[in-house]
Amino acid sequence: MYGADSPMLPVLVALPAAAFWQFALVVVPDCVRMRRSALRIFVPEHGVLTMRRAARREANGRAGVVLALVAGALVVHRVTAARPGTWSAALLALCAALLAAALTAEQVLHRHRSTLLCAAVLAAVVTVGEAGVTLGHPVEGAVRMLAMVATAQMYLVSGLRKTWSASFRSGQVLLDELVLSRFQAAAGNPDFVRLVPAKALSRAILSGVAQRICGALAVLAVLTELALGVGVLGVLPAAAVIGLAVATHTCFAALSPRRILPFSLSAVALVALAVGWY
Incomplete structure (x- = not known):
């Protein structure tokens, strides 16, 4: 079947x-x-x-x-x-x-x-x-509608909460996550990936470059989540929405502990169903 x-x-x-x-x-x-x-x-x-x-x-x-x-x-x-x-x-x-x-x-x-x-x-x-x-x-229409509502709510609420958060918009939250990930990996925690060498990260933080980059990425993250929220409702082409979801959750998985991977798998699958990937 x-x-x-x-x-x-x-x-x-x-x-x-x-x-x-x-x-x-x-x-x-x-x-x-x-x-x-x-x-x-x-x-x-x-x-x-x-x-x-x-x-x-x-x-x-x-x-x-x-x-x-x-x-x-x-x-x-x-x-x-x-x-x-x-x-x-x-x-x-x-x-x-x-x-x-x-x-x-x-x-x-x-x-x-x-x-x-x-x-x-x-x-x-x-x-x-x-x-x-x-x-x-x-009930393929019903499950697609369920996936559509669930993913739209998830991305729109997340995007709006990030929009209202001054600490996220400034890039401080992303910078904190990057530092935490780097030091957890250095301490031997297998849940985290070593993304940036410690010395390079320290220089970037002291010079302010890391804050500016994280601030730009934070704005991009907000716009991406809002775009995904409306995209799963049919506003954007299906291929563009799936591509955004894969890119977003790949970046999210790189910054987050590996134990969060089930969330990324679930979210991308629900997005694919919601937009009618076939």
């Missing part, structure tokens, strides 16, 4: 990849490290993370890993099989719904992040689409 030209293909591929990365490479290793080292971790809005809460988070993470693997196998079957049948659509809808619940539980057990919310929306979109196939009533 889903060939290579299916409009659902981006979200079908992105969901198991994003979920596996989040649960197998972020959540479970974090919980294992905490359990083995007996570290006391402070979580905003929750205070010190108790071992009981950490155990629930680890169990949720391990369940998410299994669901992501099952969802991946089902996606491969549905994309490659000549006649995949409705049973695989039903199982995939169930897996996607459970992944949405697991991602939501991660927000409750650990901390609220818009990055996790984006992945949960991706899971909800797959759930609706596969449920429609199971019932014999494909």
